[in-house]
Amino acid sequence: MEYFSEDHSKLMLSKEWLVKIDSEKSIPYMLKFYSSTVDLCCYVFITDTKSVWGEALQSNQLARRWRDCNSRTPSFDNNEEEDEWRTATVELLSATHTIGGIADLTFEVVKTHYSDFAFELGSDSFKWRWETCAIGPKLSAEILSKHLIMPLISLTHLGFSSADPVSELSDADLEKAVDKVGRTARRTVDTHVKHAISRPRAATTLRRMTAMFNFSPELPPILSEVLKPDLRLPFIRPKSRAASRAPQRLLSPVRESPPPVTTSRVSPRDLSPHLSTHPSQTADDSETETESEETPDAAPNTLKAVDEGHTRRSQRSPSPTGPMPSARASPRSSRQHSPAARDAPATTVEQATDDSSPPHSPPTKKTKRAESSDEEDSEAERRRRVAQIKAKSQRGAKQPLKRGGKRF
Known part of the structure; x- marks a missing residue:
């Protein structure tokens, strides 16, 4: 079985429209037919x-369909006789599908299990059935445009121009007019459609026919001339100046950036004033001094360790008369308080005599000398340890001292 295609529809461009009505449902159907006695084929679309x-039916399919619809058809053993019979059948169908032939035929839509839409054409002498299949939307739209819509637009243009x-033109004159319009239309289809539809009388007539055909309650009039509207934009003045002013844009507040925070490094000398260097320890102009870059966290820990060591040694040394001077005191302050430490035993003896306590023997000179020597040794050892700690914590390169004066 061969499906209906675009090539088949092109063969029907020169064929006329045939109209039949389904009397049961009152639906009109329009169809076109093509046949060839050379190829023994026939095509139809509705x-x-x-x-x-x-x-689309070929020779063998056409013969089977005819024998199925007409049971009295004889069979032929000779191929030539069969071909002659098939040719006569095609000619009969071709004559049937004409304006004059189809008017006397009956039309009936029948149910079928083999196709999408089936209908029968018949008379007293024969019957014929078409088993048609639905054509796709793209090809269907193209068929309707080429075979029906565009020719009707051109015919409308011919009727109004x-x-x-x-209706009063002769057949020859009408053919000449149709050929003239057709030649112009196929050269410039866009201009042809514009001139055919954009004329006021044609456009308003088509509008009224559309409204009338679809039961519109308001029927528009038919006009031969139309007015051109003013297409300029109307100028409207504002009622008040305040309304015409554009809203001012609000300014966002400027954020002030906070002042930069500066961190100053604190030297170990500021943290511990007791570790200040003695003037006698400063070097000459030709010597270089090593500056320690200790961190603030390391300086207090170092001083604390030195003080604890000095306190342990002062507790171990014999002190029969009184407490030892503080380890954090400077050398100058320790020297100033050393005579008071020597006079402390005498004051203690006098207080004991007044209180009638048992007398104590006064300390000898050897004890005082031993005490003073221990203090000097402990002070010298503390200075030596502080110098060692400073030497270990040195960082950076050595820098020469400025010449011309001593550094205190």
Whole structure:
């Protein structure tokens, strides 16, 4: 079975439209037919202006369909006789599918299990059935455009542009007018459609016909001339100046950036004033001094360790008369308080005599000398340890001292 295609529809461009009505449902159907006695084939498509169905029959299919619809058809053993009979059948179908032949035939839509849409054409002498299949939407739209819509637009243009009424023209004159319009239309289709539809009388007539055909309650009038509207934009003045002013844009507040935080490094000398260097320890102009870059966290820990060591040694040394001077005191302050430490035993003896306590023997000079020597040794050892700690914590390169004066 061969499906209906675009090539089949092109063969029907020169064929006329045939119209049949389904009396049961009152639906009109328009169809076109093509046949060839050379190829012994026939094609047809039918539409209700919404959908399109088609069928293409070749020689063998055509013979089987005819014998199925007409049971009294004889069979032929000779091929030549069979071909002559098939040719006569095609000619009969071709004559049937004409304006004059189809008017006397009956039309009936029948149910079928083999196709999408089936209908029968018949008379007293024979019957014929078409088993058509639905054509796709793209090909259906193209068939309706080429076979129906564009020709009707051109016919409308001919009817409204002709000087004489079309109904009063002779066949020869009408052919000449149609050929002229057709040649112009196929050269410039866009201009042809514009001139055919944009004329006031044609456009308003088509508008009124559309409204009338679809039961519109308001029927628009038919006009031969139309007015051109003013397409300029109207100028409207504002009622008040305040309304015409554009809203001012609010300025966002400027954020002030906080002042930069500067961190100053604290030297170990500021943290511990007791570790200040003695003037006698400063070097000459030609010597270089090593500056320690200790961190603030390391300086207090170092001083604390030195003080604890000095306190342990002072507790171990014999002190019969009184407490030892503080380890954090400077050398100058320790020297100033050393005579008071020597006089402390005498004051203690006098207080003991007044209180009638048992007398204590005064300390000898050897004890005082031993005490003073221990203090000097402990002070010298503390200075030596502080110098060692400073030497270990040195960082950076050595820098020469400025010449011309001593550094205190």
